[in-house]
Amino acid sequence: MLSGVDDYKTDLEAMEKGADDYLIKSELTAQLLERTFRYSLKSKYLEAKLVKLAHHDSLTSLYNRSIFNELLIKTIQQSQRTGQKIALVTLDLDNFKFVNDNYGHPAGDQLLIKISQRLKHSTRSSDFVARLGGDEFSLLLKDVKNDSDFVKSVENIMDIFQEPFQIDNKSVSVTTSAGIAVFPTDAQTASELIDNSDRAMYQAKALGRNNYSFYNQKLHQEAIVKHQLELELNAAIDNNKLLLHYQPIIDLKTGNITSYEALLRWPDNKNGFRNTEEFIEVAEESSLILKIGDWVFKQACLQLNIWSEQGITDRHISINASANQFNSDDFTELVKKYVNETPDFAQKLTIEITERKPLEITSNIQIRLKVLSDLGIKFSVDDFGIGHSSISYLRAFPMDSIKIDKSIIQNILKFNEDLALCTAIIALGQALSLDVIAEGVETEEIANLLNSLDCPYAQGYLYSKPMPL
Amino acid sequence: MKMGKYSKFKVLIVEDDEDDYILLEELLIEAVGEIGTITWAEDYKSAQASIANEHFDFYFLDNRLGAELGLNLIVEIKQLRQLLCYQE
Structure with a gap:
């Protein structure tokens, strides 16, 4: 002053x-x-x-209870603004009293310090970790995209107790029980969230300790099923358990096969296949979609090489990609890698993008598609006619073909509306110089009608179901 | 001239008399050597804006600022500092 x-x-x-x-x-x-x-x-x-x-807690330097409660309130306010979910995890060590009684209190303190360090390491810097007192810890997990991410985070936390802790040259094992409550699913206020996270923790203790439990059992089950599916899928990719089945695309004028659509299959243990849409959705929520993409491209390259060795050089392959895959440069880099490795690959590859989950029309995505298109890769709009993307999509992206959704094709003999829609899409294709492929063709009558409408290509059970080649 | 210790520090001087400001700035540099930045706010209003927009390490507040009192700026500085404390 x-x-x-x-x-x-x-x-x-x-x-x-x-x-x-x-x-x-x-x-x-x-x-x-x-x-x-x-x-x-x-x-x-x-x-x-x-x-x-x-x-801060003087022993472990983690946040103490009073500031953690304040941070929780602030984070909830933030979450209310952004709509992002947060999870409150309450941890209580299972046999801490045993450690104190058998090794002494200084050893117990050492253990708490080591646990704190591992907890800090196993969480992200945006998460808050606190020691509430005694052997009770709380964690606030933020910035989570999917509920299954909470399971992953909690499993990471549980994992830190797998390895024994070295205290005064002695190996000390300790386990924990964890309870998880999610805002806003399980609670509307900070105190309610704390109570429910506590309840879930006692539930975990009742389940036999060394365990975690979600307050919301339904969410818990769903998250666990998804997480389990993700683990199995990862193993399936690593152990080469996935398959590609191919369905031919026919030139309606000549009856010749011009191309094959490669369809991903994951055999179950009962001579059937697992639901592709379901596991692709899980893959898209994690980074597995890239791994799957990598695998699919590798197989497609192998197949093209086989054809080439057999002297078949005019056959193309279509591969399905989801809109999410274009949200980063990873996918374009992956495709470029295979294009560089396999001669002719780009010229023989069509990437099908479903209209069900449309691409966002942003300059970044346009650039990515343009890069691939410049390499010679073709693009096709899959399931056309049932999504929301419509015609602006065809203008914004370098599309080469449209695939009319099977729900329209299968009804063109029954309903005038579907016939009119089909005719209009074929005309649209002609006007924009796009190839048109009718999907789900199952009878000769439908094939004949499509031929008379000048639809150039068809695909469906009439010709072949998807099969291993 | 001493170097180093305060070379990353940010100082705000709130002073409505330009001569006094120049004198203080010279004395400061003589006292502690190189200072990161010295910002001058010449009235109460621009001081309020600087305080809200930026975090300074040292504040020199002249008390008589026209009809306003520099004293009242202390409260605003303390409030903003408290908010910053929560953000690690």
């Missing part, structure tokens, strides 16, 4: 409001200012230390 006059009352008021010093302008010297700087810095340091002491 600077003042022209030496006024005791102002000096006092300035100090009360939080000023570090009160300086009279006419008395200012370099020496005095240097000392003011130094003293002020020292008091600032002490203040910061006090704040840390007030907010």
Whole structure:
């Protein structure tokens, strides 16, 4: 605080409001200012230390209960604005008393410190970790996309207890029980969330300890099923358990096969296949979709090489890609890799993008498609006629063909509306110089009608169901 | 001239008399050597704006600022600092 006059009352008021010093302008010297700087810095340091002491647990340096509760309230407010879910995880060690009784309290303290360090390591920097007291910890998990991510995070946390802790050259094993409650699914307020997370933790204890439990059992089950599916899918890719089945695409005028659509199959243990849509959805929520993409491209390259060795050079392959795969450069890089490895690959490849989950028309996505299109890769709109993407889609992206959805094709003999729609899409294809492929052709009558409508290509059970080649 | 210790520090001087501001700035540099930045706010309103927009390490507040009192700025600084404390 600077003042022209030496006024005791102002000096006092300035100090009360939080000023570090009160300086009279006419008395200012370099020496005095240097000392003011130094003293002020020292008091600032002490203040910061006090704040840390007030907010942190002195043993583990994690947040303490009071600040954690404040952070929880603030995070909930944030979540209400952004719509992002958060999870409150309550941990209680299962046999901490045993450690204290058998190794002594200093060893117990050491254990708490080591657990804190591992907890900090197993969470992201955006998550909050606190020690609420005794052997009870709380974690606040934020920035989560899917419920199954909560399961992953909690499993990471449980994993840190797998390895014994080294305390005074002794190996000490300890387990924990964890309860998880999710905002806003399980609670509307901070205190409700704390209560429900606690309840879930006691539920985990009742289930036999060394366990975790979600407050919301339905969410728990779904998340676990998804997580399990993800693990199995990952193993299936690694062990080469996935298959590609091929369905031919026929030139309606000549009856010749021009191309094959490669369809992903995952055999179950009962001579059937697992639901493709279901496991693709799980793959898309994780990074597995890229791994699957990699595998599919590898197989397609192998198949093209086989044809090439057999002297078949005019056959093409269509591969399905989802809109999500174009949200980063990873997929385009992957495709480029295979294009570089296999000569002719780009010229013989069509990427089918479903209209069910349309691509967002953004400049980034347009650039990615353009890069691939420049390499010679063709694009096709799959399931055309039932989604929301419509004609703007055809203008925005470098499309080469349209595949009319089977729900329309199968009804063209029955309903005039479907026939009109089909005719219009064929005309649209002609007008925009796009190839048109009718999907789901199952009878000769439908094939004949399509031929008379000048639909150039068809695909369906009439010709062949998807088969291994 | 001393170097280093305060070279990353940000200082705000709130002073409506330009001569006093220049004098203080010179004395400061003489006192502690190189300072990261020294920002000058010449009235109460621009001081409020600087305080809200930026975090400074040191604030020199002249008390008499026209009809306003520099004292009242201390409260605003403290409030903003408290908010920052929660953001690790």
